[in-house]
Amino acid sequence: MRWQGREKSSNVEDRRRGRRTKTVGAAGLGIGGILILIFALFSGEDPNQILGQLQGSQEQTTSTQTTTNAAEDELAEFVSVVLNDTEDVWQKLFREQLNRRYVEPKLVLFSERDQSACGFASAATGPFYCPADQKVYIDLSFYQQLKHRFKAPGDFAMAYIIAHEVGHHVQHLLGITTEVQRQRGRISEEEYNKLSVRLELQADFLAGVWAHHAQRMKNILEEGDLEEALNAASAVGDDRIQMEARGYVVPESFTHGTSKQRMTWFYKGLETGDLSQGDTFGVPLN
DSSP: OOOTTOOOOSOEEEOOTTOSOOOOSOSOOHHHHHHHHHHHHHHTOOHHHHHHHHHHHHHHHHOOOOOOOHHHHHHHHHHHHHHHHHHHHHHHHIIIIIOSOOOOOEEEEESSEEEETTEEEEGGGOSEEETTTTEEEEETTHHHHHHHTSOOOSHHHHHHHHHHHHHHHHHHHTTHHHHHHTTBTTBOHHHHHHHHHHHHHHHHHHHHHHHHHHHHHHOOOOTTHHHHHHHHHHHTOHHHHHHHHHSSOOGGGOSSOOHHHHHHHHHHHHHHOOGGGOOTTSSOOO
16 A cells, blocks of 8 residues: 555544653752752852753653654554545545535554543454544554454555444444444344444445545555455454354354455445445345
């Protein structure tokens, strides 16, 4: 994917550990510094000179050096570029196809665990979208899981994941998520799972729509990128995950769709770029 040197989003909240350091200087002298300053006044020394020495000394002791992971920082930059691409695409589509204003989501980068309006976010849960605060949460270590656990390497595989979660934000803005959630408790768990599958497949379709228009607007795709995204979509299918975890599948418990379904709907969005083609709730699912 062509992403280096391109514009980044301003909607990223970096909450990773070690990112809130680098505080230089001090808010006050402290009791010891005040006593030294008073002594200087009585001894006839220049208090401004003493004050400067104290502040300089304190600055040296309070300045911190943040140790960063260069590879992870590069991935964070990549995520920010992809988010900016989703913003440009969805602003355009909301304006031209929906005659509405697109409200941009925030994307939170965190390490290990964090608090969202939907509960705790953790590395184990993987990336997710929280409609309550309209934020996408990602622990960048998921990129390693995508490569090693799910056997879906590549930058465009990660871009697909981000675009899928932003697709959930689009569903939230359009009221689709709310309509599905209203059915919880009104229908059986099995029937609700089927609605959840359709919601997830639509988010895959919307990720494909994003890729279609991002390519037309910015020429982002390189050779092999499509295969990376389709491989990622297949890797996170319910049937594949259950088979690897249990050795068998339980279709009634599916909540995200099969590998084939996820690839099919992502590719449909990528091929058409037409939002009207994404009604996963009104068609039979194979």
